Amino acid sequence: MTAVAFPIAGVLRLPRHAGLVDESVVAPVAGDRETPEIRAAIDRARLGDEAAFGHLIRTYERVVVRTALAALGRPEDAEDAAQEAFLQAWRHLPAFRGESSFRTWLLTIAWRKALDRRRSRLAWGKRSTITAADGDPFGDVAGAVPSPERAAIARDACERTRRAIAGLSPTLRDTLLLAASGEHTYEEIGSLLGIPVGTVKWRVVEARRLVRARTEEAHESRDRTSL
Numbered sequence: 001m002t003a004v005a006f007p008i009a010g011v012l013r014l015p016r017h018a019g020l021v022d023e024s025v026v027a028p029v030a031g032d033r034e035t036p037e038i039r040a041a042i043d044r045a046r047l048g049d050e051a052a053f054g055h056l057i058r059t060y061e062r063v064v065v066r067t068a069l070a071a072l073g074r075p076e077d078a079e080d081a082a083q084e085a086f087l088q089a090w091r092h093l094p095a096f097r098g099e100s101s102f103r104t105w106l107l108t109i110a111w112r113k114a115l116d117r118r119r120s121r122l123a124w125g126k127r128s129t130i131t132a133a134d135g136d137p138f139g140d141v142a143g144a145v146p147s148p149e150r151a152a153i154a155r156d157a158c159e160r161t162r163r164a165i166a167g168l169s170p171t172l173r174d175t176l177l178l179a180a181s182g183e184h185t186y187e188e189i190g191s192l193l194g195i196p197v198g199t200v201k202w203r204v205v206e207a208r209r210l211v212r213a214r215t216e217e218a219h220e221s222r223d224r225t226s227l
Contacts, residue, residue, distance in 0.1 A: 034101060042102050046093050053093070057086055060103065063183045064110045067192070070177035071114035081117050085110035104191050107184075111192045157215075164214040168207055175200060176207035 034042075038059065044052035064085060069078035089106050096105060165173060178189045179200075186200045193200070 034103070038102070042093075042096070045090075046096065053090055056102070056106075060106055061086075063103070064106065066181045066183050067107050067110050067178070068114040070181055071111065071118055071174060077117060078114070081114040082110060084117075085113045088113070100191070104188060107188070108192055160215045160218045161211060164211040164218070165207075167214065168210060172203050172207040172210070175203035176211075179204045 038056070041052040041055045041059075045056060061082065064082045065075075065078050068081040068085070069075065072078050072081060085106065088109055092109075096102065100108075165176065168176065175189060175193065178184055178192065179186070184192070186197050186204075190197045190200045195203075
């Protein structure tokens with residue numbers, strides 16, 4: 001996907017799916033020290049350099065969108081939340097003091113924007129059903145079986161898993177989907193959610209246990225009704 005160059009002032013006017021995420025750009029992973037190039041871009045952006053902030057957007061857009069996706073479930077909503085997060089980050093960048101990494105600071109903004117959007121829409125319970133075509137975040141957890149002859153079995157298993165994940169409490173679901181995205185360490189998830197690392201680990205284990213149990217129960221129920 002080709003990235004789109006845009007001025008900061010126009011960040012909220014990007015059309016959906018306009019190429020916000022450039023998959024060829026790899027952001028520093030959680031726990032990595034920011035490179036001199038990134039630190040220099042942050043310093044220039046704090047002084048009002050739009051080109052430097054554009055570089056930061058291209059660097060972090062993928063992880064920002066995927067973080068929002070864990071809360072919102074739909075790519076178009078996640079992209080909207082990401083755009084709002086980048087605009088807020090630009091406005092508040094002069095106040096950034098480096099007490100946390102820029103990545104953690106930015107992702108915290110993105111997560112809060114995503115939660116605000118979810119609350120305002122009562123998103124999780126009342127939005128349309130997620131489908132594979134939506135690029136739903138459950139795919140990383142549910143997985144898929146590529147063998148053509150097992151496609152029907154795979155679709156059924158994935159759907160049961162999606163329903164089990166959707167039935168989790170918001171605290172367990174959010175933690176599980178952030179972990180399943182592959183973008184975050186437990187330490188970073190703890191920072192985003194404001195909880196200790198031990199609690200993150202417990203939530204992930206408990207969420208996986210519940211999903212497994214509910215998926216197996218649904219499978220057994222389906223087998224009984226088919227007899």
